[in-house]
Amino acid sequence: MSLQEIDTHQNVSDLQGVIASLHQQNTSLVEEKTSLEAQVTYLKEKIEIFKLKYFGKKSEKVTRLALEQLGLLFNELEEEKAKAPSEQEELIDIPAHQRKARGKRAPLPADLPRKEVVIDLPESEKVCAEGNHPMVCIGEDVSEKLEIIPEEIYVLQTKRKKYACQICQEGVKTAALPPSILPKSNCGEGLLAYLVTAKYCDHLPLYRLEEKLGRMGVDLPRQTLARWMGEAAQQLTPILNLLQDRILESSYIQMDETRVQVLGEKRKPVLSDKFIWVRRKPGVEPLILYEYDPSRSSEVPKRLLPEYQGYLQVDGYEGYSALGSSPGVTRMGCMAHIRRKFFEVVKSKDQKANLANRFLQLIQKLYRIEQEAKGLSPEERKEKRNAQSMPLITQLEELMNESIPKVPPQSALGKALSYATHQWPFWKNYLQDGRIEIDNNGIENAIRPFALGRKNWLFSATVEGAQASCTFFSLIQTAKENGLEPYAYLKHLFEKIPIAKTIEDYEELLPLKSTPELATA
Numbered sequence: 001m002s003l004q005e006i007d008t009h010q011n012v013s014d015l016q017g018v019i020a021s022l023h024q025q026n027t028s029l030v031e032e033k034t035s036l037e038a039q040v041t042y043l044k045e046k047i048e049i050f051k052l053k054y055f056g057k058k059s060e061k062v063t064r065l066a067l068e069q070l071g072l073l074f075n076e077l078e079e080e081k082a083k084a085p086s087e088q089e090e091l092i093d094i095p096a097h098q099r100k101a102r103g104k105r106a107p108l109p110a111d112l113p114r115k116e117v118v119i120d121l122p123e124s125e126k127v128c129a130e131g132n133h134p135m136v137c138i139g140e141d142v143s144e145k146l147e148i149i150p151e152e153i154y155v156l157q158t159k160r161k162k163y164a165c166q167i168c169q170e171g172v173k174t175a176a177l178p179p180s181i182l183p184k185s186n187c188g189e190g191l192l193a194y195l196v197t198a199k200y201c202d203h204l205p206l207y208r209l210e211e212k213l214g215r216m217g218v219d220l221p222r223q224t225l226a227r228w229m230g231e232a233a234q235q236l237t238p239i240l241n242l243l244q245d246r247i248l249e250s251s252y253i254q255m256d257e258t259r260v261q262v263l264g265e266k267r268k269p270v271l272s273d274k275f276i277w278v279r280r281k282p283g284v285e286p287l288i289l290y291e292y293d294p295s296r297s298s299e300v301p302k303r304l305l306p307e308y309q310g311y312l313q314v315d316g317y318e319g320y321s322a323l324g325s326s327p328g329v330t331r332m333g334c335m336a337h338i339r340r341k342f343f344e345v346v347k348s349k350d351q352k353a354n355l356a357n358r359f360l361q362l363i364q365k366l367y368r369i370e371q372e373a374k375g376l377s378p379e380e381r382k383e384k385r386n387a388q389s390m391p392l393i394t395q396l397e398e399l400m401n402e403s404i405p406k407v408p409p410q411s412a413l414g415k416a417l418s419y420a421t422h423q424w425p426f427w428k429n430y431l432q433d434g435r436i437e438i439d440n441n442g443i444e445n446a447i448r449p450f451a452l453g454r455k456n457w458l459f460s461a462t463v464e465g466a467q468a469s470c471t472f473f474s475l476i477q478t479a480k481e482n483g484l485e486p487y488a489y490l491k492h493l494f495e496k497i498p499i500a501k502t503i504e505d506y507e508e509l510l511p512l513k514s515t516p517e518l519a520t521a
Contacts, residue, residue: 039410108144115147161175162174178498179498185231189495192228192229193490193494196472196476196490197486200473203449203452203455203456205456209222229468233467236497239510240289240474243478243510247280247287247289248308250310252313253280253305254280254443255277255278255279255304255320256277256440256444257276258276258278259274260274260460262274262465263460263461263462265294274292274466275293276292276450276466277290277293277301278446278450285482288446289478290477292469296319298321300319301323305323308326308328308329309329310329311429311436313332313333313436313440314331315334316419316423331426331429333427336441337439338420342416343356344412345412355403356413362396365392366438367438369389379434382431382433385430385434386431393428400417400424403417404417449476476490478512483513484518489518492518493509496508496509
């Protein structure tokens, strides 16, 4: 081989090396570009989701108009069917267009007390204009307005007669005071029930109650109000114990937790999160129990449900895994949490929103079946699910399996699919028993009043205060779910618990439907 040929061969080899290096560099740049584009898409999704979270509507309902605007409406035959006549809005004809008929005013409740105001004609007008003859009343026109009397505060003065013997002049007999839940205070049971209802049902912090009572002419410092409620909560321990016993005896429990600030908690830093854990027994007579714990560890559910056997319905938090995998415990999932992830993708207008909406449409059909199954027995409900829900669940599983390889894991839809895949085996367990709900919304609804109150009173100053809050939330929310009026129930409870002696006495004071005289009007 000549020197010229060797040089040419060397140049070609060098060029091939340069080309290979450039190709490798190009491939690396393309991969980097793809990664950066995926990261930009992910960050845009996060921004949209955060904007929706803080500035958008909280409802997860997507109207037909919204879907049309997003270009996400699938023209399925069943969605295009006309409304049934009973579902059509009443229309009236006016020139050139139609409008909804104005609704009639609903009559005022018949069981409300009435105060009559009679308006009569002056005597001079009770004669006819023609012959000046006396006129006779032939009836009356009646109109009604709703009025209100603000809270009335008064002093209940108890007088006890004293007796003495005029002959012996020794010894005095006086009638005993009736037992009281706060025997050494001047707080009546009605006032105590009013304060507890105002704070834990109407979410008024104590400083507002202090101001409100001040406008009514009574000076009661908030420290005094807090002490009264704390002392009363301690007297209600037997009721809380009975609620816990009945919940633990149930074979179906829902559970969740939410944050709370407790400034006096010595086991954790002041500004760190502490937690309220909520247990709920669904069914004919639902029970709800709140409990404070500074930790969110997996040991807390195990402590709150010792030796539990049955269905446990929770969200995807890993802290429930230890209890959920215990022998005799069947962990249940929550479709509302699965649905929420896909809903965020749709509302963020992501490029994969069409795919997310396909999931939402199938999930909506599952909820429609649940709506139709209301009122059925557990056995009938289970049969309906096996016949109608199972095909939809199969479609959802097939759609998930098809979608996972096509979607970046870090995208909003990728995370929704990952969450759904992880929770799917737990959620499908609802098909095993007709008593089980499709989601955990019952416990979510129980947490919502606590979260609303937290926005008003912000924190608990002491651990004892947090525990007292749990006591009153447990009683009020259980009473509300059983159709009892909270103030009436609490007043009844505060009057009766000082004289309760036996377990039967305490059981009669549970906030259940068996006390219809305390029911909401």
